[in-house]
Amino acid sequence: MNESQKPIIELKNISKSFNSESILSNFNFTLYENKFITILGPSGSGKTTIIKLIAGFESVDTGEIILNNIKVNNIPPNKREVNTVFQNYSLFPHMTVYENIAFGLRMKKKNKDYIEQAVTEVLKMIKMENFASRKPDQLSGGQQQRVAVARAIVNKPLILLLDEPLSALDEKLRKEMQVELKSIQQDLGITFILVTHDQEEALSISDTVIVLNNGKIEQIGSPKEIYEHPVNSFVASFVGELNILDAKIKTINQNQLTIVVEEIYTYQIQNKNNFVVQDKIKLLIRPEKLRLALSKEKSTSNNLKGQIIEIRYRGSLLDYIILINNTKKLTVTMLQNKDANIFNYNIGMDVFVEWDVGCEVLTQ
Amino acid sequence: MINKDLFKYSSILIIVFWLTIFVIVPNLGVLAISFLEKGEMNFVKFAFTLDNYKKLSSLMYIKVFVKTFGIAFYVTIVCLLFSYPFVYAISQTIQNKVIKDFLLILVIVPFWTSSLIRTYAMMIVLRTNGIINNSLINIGFINEPIEFLYNWIGVSIGLIYSLLPFMILPLYTSFEKFDRNYINAAQDLGASKINILLKIIIPLTKSGITSGCILVFLSTLGMFFIPELLGGSKEILIGNLIKNQFLIARNWPFGTAIGTMLTIIVTVLILFYARNTKNTDHLVV
Numbered sequence: 001m002n003e004s005q006k007p008i009i010e011l012k013n014i015s016k017s018f019n020s021e022s023i024l025s026n027f028n029f030t031l032y033e034n035k036f037i038t039i040l041g042p043s044g045s046g047k048t049t050i051i052k053l054i055a056g057f058e059s060v061d062t063g064e065i066i067l068n069n070i071k072v073n074n075i076p077p078n079k080r081e082v083n084t085v086f087q088n089y090s091l092f093p094h095m096t097v098y099e100n101i102a103f104g105l106r107m108k109k110k111n112k113d114y115i116e117q118a119v120t121e122v123l124k125m126i127k128m129e130n131f132a133s134r135k136p137d138q139l140s141g142g143q144q145q146r147v148a149v150a151r152a153i154v155n156k157p158l159i160l161l162l163d164e165p166l167s168a169l170d171e172k173l174r175k176e177m178q179v180e181l182k183s184i185q186q187d188l189g190i191t192f193i194l195v196t197h198d199q200e201e202a203l204s205i206s207d208t209v210i211v212l213n214n215g216k217i218e219q220i221g222s223p224k225e226i227y228e229h230p231v232n233s234f235v236a237s238f239v240g241e242l243n244i245l246d247a248k249i250k251t252i253n254q255n256q257l258t259i260v261v262e263e264i265y266t267y268q269i270q271n272k273n274n275f276v277v278q279d280k281i282k283l284l285i286r287p288e289k290l291r292l293a294l295s296k297e298k299s300t301s302n303n304l305k306g307q308i309i310e311i312r313y314r315g316s317l318l319d320y321i322i323l324i325n326n327t328k329k330l331t332v333t334m335l336q337n338k339d340a341n342i343f344n345y346n347i348g349m350d351v352f353v354e355w356d357v358g359c360e361v362l363t364q
Numbered sequence: 365m366i367n368k369d370l371f372k373y374s375s376i377l378i379i380v381f382w383l384t385i386f387v388i389v390p391n392l393g394v395l396a397i398s399f400l401e402k403g404e405m406n407f408v409k410f411a412f413t414l415d416n417y418k419k420l421s422s423l424m425y426i427k428v429f430v431k432t433f434g435i436a437f438y439v440t441i442v443c444l445l446f447s448y449p450f451v452y453a454i455s456q457t458i459q460n461k462v463i464k465d466f467l468l469i470l471v472i473v474p475f476w477t478s479s480l481i482r483t484y485a486m487m488i489v490l491r492t493n494g495i496i497n498n499s500l501i502n503i504g505f506i507n508e509p510i511e512f513l514y515n516w517i518g519v520s521i522g523l524i525y526s527l528l529p530f531m532i533l534p535l536y537t538s539f540e541k542f543d544r545n546y547i548n549a550a551q552d553l554g555a556s557k558i559n560i561l562l563k564i565i566i567p568l569t570k571s572g573i574t575s576g577c578i579l580v581f582l583s584t585l586g587m588f589f590i591p592e593l594l595g596g597s598k599e600i601l602i603g604n605l606i607k608n609q610f611l612i613a614r615n616w617p618f619g620t621a622i623g624t625m626l627t628i629i630v631t632v633l634i635l636f637y638a639r640n641t642k643n644t645d646h647l648v649v
Contacts, residue, residue: 057548077551090549094567103563104553155553 006069008033008158008191009054014063016049023049024215027063031193031208036185038194040202041212042238047195050212051161054193055084068158078107083152084161088168089144091136097123097147098132104155122150125184142173149181153188160185162194166201178205199239203227211235227286232363236284243290243330245283247362249275259283259362262325267302273362282363287333289359292320292345293352303354306330308347320345322353391627398621407616416621425605425622429629432602435516436584439523443531443580444573446524451532451572452565455539471532479526483593486522487513490594514596522594527583531576538572578634585626602626 007030014027023046031037039047052058053065056077065072072080083104091100098119105115123129126146136144145165152160162181166174182205185192196202202209203223211218211226211234219231230236233244250258250266257271261283275281296303309329310321320332330353345351398416403409419425454467474482489495490512497509512518542565550564566573588603600608602622609619 055552057551077548078554078556082552084549084552086545086549088545090543090545092546092549092564092568103550103555107550107554107556107559151553 006033007031007066008068010064010066011050011053012064012066014053014065015061016046016053016058017061022215024053027215027217029210029217029220031191033191034189035207036182036192036194036205037208037210038196038202038206039210039212040196040199040239042197044214045212046215047197047212048163051084051163051193051195054159055082055161056080081158082161083155083157084163085148085152085165087163087165089136089148089165091144091147091151093136096133096135097128097139100136100147101151101154104151108155118154122154125187126150126180141169142177145169145177146180149184153184153190156188157190159191159193162192164195164197166196167198174201181205203239209239211238213238230284230361230363233282233284236361236363241287241331241333243285243287245285245328245330247281247283249277249279249281252277257362261304262328264325265302265304267357269357269360269362273364275362275364279364284361284363285355285359287319287331289355290330290332291354292322292332292334293354294349296352302357302360303352304330305350305352308345308349308351311345311347320351322351324353394620395624397617398624400617402615402617407614413617416618417625419618420621420625428600428602428605429625432585433629435519435523435601436581439520439527439584440531440577440580442520442524443528444577447528447531447535447576448573451535451539455536455542456544468536471529474526474529480589482526483522483590486518486525487593490518490521513594514598516595516599518594519591519599522590523584523587526590527580530579530583534575534579535569535572538569542568574637582630585630 010030012028014024015022016024016027027046027050039050041047049058053060054067056072056075060073067080067082092103095103101119101122102115105118110118119132120129123132126149128143128146128150131139131143131147136147139147145168148165149160149162165181166177169177178201181192181194194202194205203226206223208220209223209226210220213234219226219235221229226235226239230239233242236242237244245261246263247259247261248263250260252258252271252275255271257269257275258266259269259281260266292308293303304322304324306322306324308320309323312319312321314333316336318334318336320334322330322332324330332353397408399412399414401409401411401413401415454464458464458467487494491497492509492511492513494512496512497506500506501509512521546564546568547560550560555563585601586603587601588607591599591601591604592607606619606622606626609615609622613619
């Protein structure tokens with residue numbers, strides 16, 4: 001994130017509770033212009049509440065919301081320069097597609113020619129010029145979704161808020177809409193804040209991902225940072241599949257850590273965290289970073305010995321479940337290609353699980 | 365399949381049979397009698413005449429028609445203005461289900477008592493030394509009792525009181541279907557409160573408004589005991605006119621002619637309304 005840019009929205013020390021149950025407490029973040037930002041979190045993490053606070057449908061208990069350098073705490077939703085795409089779209093059923101899209105501009109008393117031109121333009125953008133006179137109930141789910149986006153962006157808001165807009169669509173349509181949303185965002189240069197619980201969506205669509213849990217930000221970063229370098233096991237396991245191994249710090253020599261994994265295997269790893277000797281830590285590693293080998297390879301690889309107890313077929317991928325130490329199960333995901341087929345791994349075989357140093361993440 | 369068809373046709377046939385005997389035949393009878401002469405012995409004399417309709421076109425009767433439609437219109441509007449905010453409040457702003465149900469039951473409770481008895485009760489409340497006048501005098505708000513009874517004030521109060529539930533219940537049904545998210549969406553798009561009401565809430569509860577208005581309007585047209593009890597014999601509506609022809613003047617042919625005329629006017633109004641709303645649905649662009 002480029003700190004020299006001016007912030008488009010700042011949330012300062014926000015607290016919010018419903019029925020004396022705290023949803024957000026002491027919540028802070030600052031976002032910069034022209035980005036596709038995703039707030040990712042499980043249900044109940046407070047992500048929709050953030051959207052509602054920014055849109056103005058809920059008011060903060062304490063703290064400040066600063067939109068484009070103006071404090072908007074007391075500005076009602078109809079006067080805020082943000083627009084929302086609602087989870088259930090909320091298209092007005094008694095209006096045509098055209099009227100729905102024109103609604104915001106009409107409320108702002110824009111002149112007729114301007115409205116006509118702006119609506120036609122966004123209809124073209126969402127490829128629905130021929131549907132202008134249809135009513136929402138005559139549209140498919142994907143088309144309704146497009147109209148909901150068009151109805152919001154036609155107002156040229158500073159920020160477009162999207163509240164789980166794709167959750168009602170089927171898998172294929174959802175993928176298409178993700179691509180479309182991303183390209184609309186790039187064309188318009190408007191900041192999008194998307195709320196989702198779908199980690200794949202968050203990773204594929206965003207410039208910045210904010211991982212939320214229990215009303216607290218766990219990590220802010222690019223999709224790659226979030227996936228490759230999660231700060232803790234919550235983020236790591238929420239954004240993808242994960243193997244968690246128990247480990248212990250044996251010695252620290254300047255920046256070199258010597259750790260014991262699963263009480264048997266000893267490795268040397270760079271110390272990026274502030275661990276001390278005897279700390280019990282977790283070694284996190286993604287299944288696709290692991291490889292199988294029949295014999296122990298070069299000493300540069302880390303490896304664990306285990307037995308294949310299950311093989312799951314996933315089309316282009318294969319999941320091998322490996323039992324380590326007779327107690328711990330590891331998942332190894334391998335691409336189904338010619339190379340992998342050379343060894344025919346079968347259930348019951350003894351194998352070595354390897355990974356390259358640096359692929360793993362150590363957390364407390 | 366045969367069983368299903370048997371069920372379908374038998375249930376439809378029963379209703380058709382019922383409606384034929386108790387609605388279509390009597391109405392045809394009313395229509396027929398309205399073209400007959402008044403009989404000295406048997407209520408009607410089997411001789412064709414248009415006199416009943418000619419008599420209706422006299423100024424005195426036209427005045428009653430105009431007055432009745434005016435009152436019905438006025439009662440409908442007042443009922444709508446009272447009910448709409450009330451229904452909006454109970455269906456949209458009150459979250460507590462118990463309070464909601466309680467308020468709705470308050471609306472329905474009067475139905476458990478005959479409306480005739482309720483109208484007599486209204487007389488006790490409204491009369492010169494009734495509850496309202498006595499209380500107002502006791503607190504020194506007025507010196508002389510207000511004349512509520514035997515004038516249009518009494519008739520209006522009575523009509524509005526007894527017809528209010530007919531407005532509230534259909535409105536409530538359409539407000540229950542109304543999704544609050546539309547209000548959020550409109551607000552998000554910059555709509556002011558008044559625009560949200562005019563452009564979103566009213567259009568989306570139109571079906572409730574229409575059926576409530578039709579129910580109240582039609583019920584007022586046919587009312588006779590409320591004007592009679594609360595308005596005395598001075599203020600009469602079409603309902604009283606018809607009742608008097610049957611029970612007092614014993615002029616069945618004229619009574620049926622008034623009834624037929626009323627039916628025709630109402631039918632024309634409803635057809636006109638139905639055509640208009642259909643057209644506007646298409647016209648809105």
